[in-house]
Structure formats: C-alpha cells, structure tokens
Amino acid sequence: MNVIIPTSLRQHTGGLGIVDVQGLCVDEALLSLVESHPALKPQLLDASGDILSHVNVFVNDTNARDMDAGATPLAESDEILLVPAIAGG
Template identity: 45%
Template sequence: MATVRIPTAMRSLAGNQGEVRVAGATVGEVLNNLGRAHPGLGARVLDDQGAVRRYVNVFLNDEDIRFLKELDTPVADADRLTLIPAMAGG
C-alpha cells in the first residue's frame, strides 16, 4: 500500500485526512482505488477517460509521473504519492 498525500484544498473530499494508505501496483491502480474509496476526490484527480486532470500534478516520491511511466509507473509499499493542484493566475 502506498501513502497518498492529499493537498489541503482536497482534504474535505478525503474525510479531512492529510494522508491515506491505498493499495495498487501502479500509480493508475492507486489513483483508481483512491477514487473508489473517496469518489469526490477521484473525480477531482482523474477525468472521465481515467487520465490525470491537467490541473493536477502527481509525484511518486519526488518524481513527476509525467517523466516516469505516467499511470503505468510501478508503486512499492514504501512509496509516497503526492497530489498537487496546479496554481494559475498572475
């Protein structure tokens, strides 16, 4: 089970938890299982096609999954996924 860090702006969708433990062998499985456990949060992270939404960055440990194997990136029990909503404005 990986640890998923939930940003403050999304914590109300995860029972006000800052971190949750989620099973999955890949980033995609972890995020899908996160969505099953917390449907409102899942909809904010993944779009209808199952892809990570443009305004959400996902890091496995300290690496952006876009520079790894994206949703197919393998996840180990000790790994940490961090969800970071993109900031906009100027």
C-alpha cells in the same frame, strides 16, 4: 502505500491528509483512492480515467509524467503526493 492529500483537496477526504491505498502502479493507486473517496474523482481524473492535465502526481519526489505516467510501477514503501495547479491572482 500512502497518498499525501494537499489541503485544497482534504474536503473530499473528510479532512484526511494521508490516505493508505493499494496498487501496483500510479493508475491503480489513484483508482484505489477514488474508490475510497469518490468525491476526489472529478478533482483528479477525466471521464476516461486519465489524470487531469492540471494535476501533478509525484512518486517519491519525482513527477510521474517524467517516468511512465499512470503506468509508473509502485512499491509498498513509495509515497505519492498530489499537486493540483492552483490559479488565482
């Protein structure tokens, strides 16, 4: 399945906007992502491996937090979109 990387995080993927990952659930897919692009880990996960509170993970346009969060099951055809909160003024 594909993870869509927002522009603000592409510096951690060598400029890639889409990364192919493996996993049966959101947590496994994110683990696959950070294994292939370790610089993303502190941007997405806390020390215990949980998704940071300011990062939203969408599976086919639905926020994973509105489903089973990291345990949300995935199919190979699913698309994951990462949406980190951006602060500024």
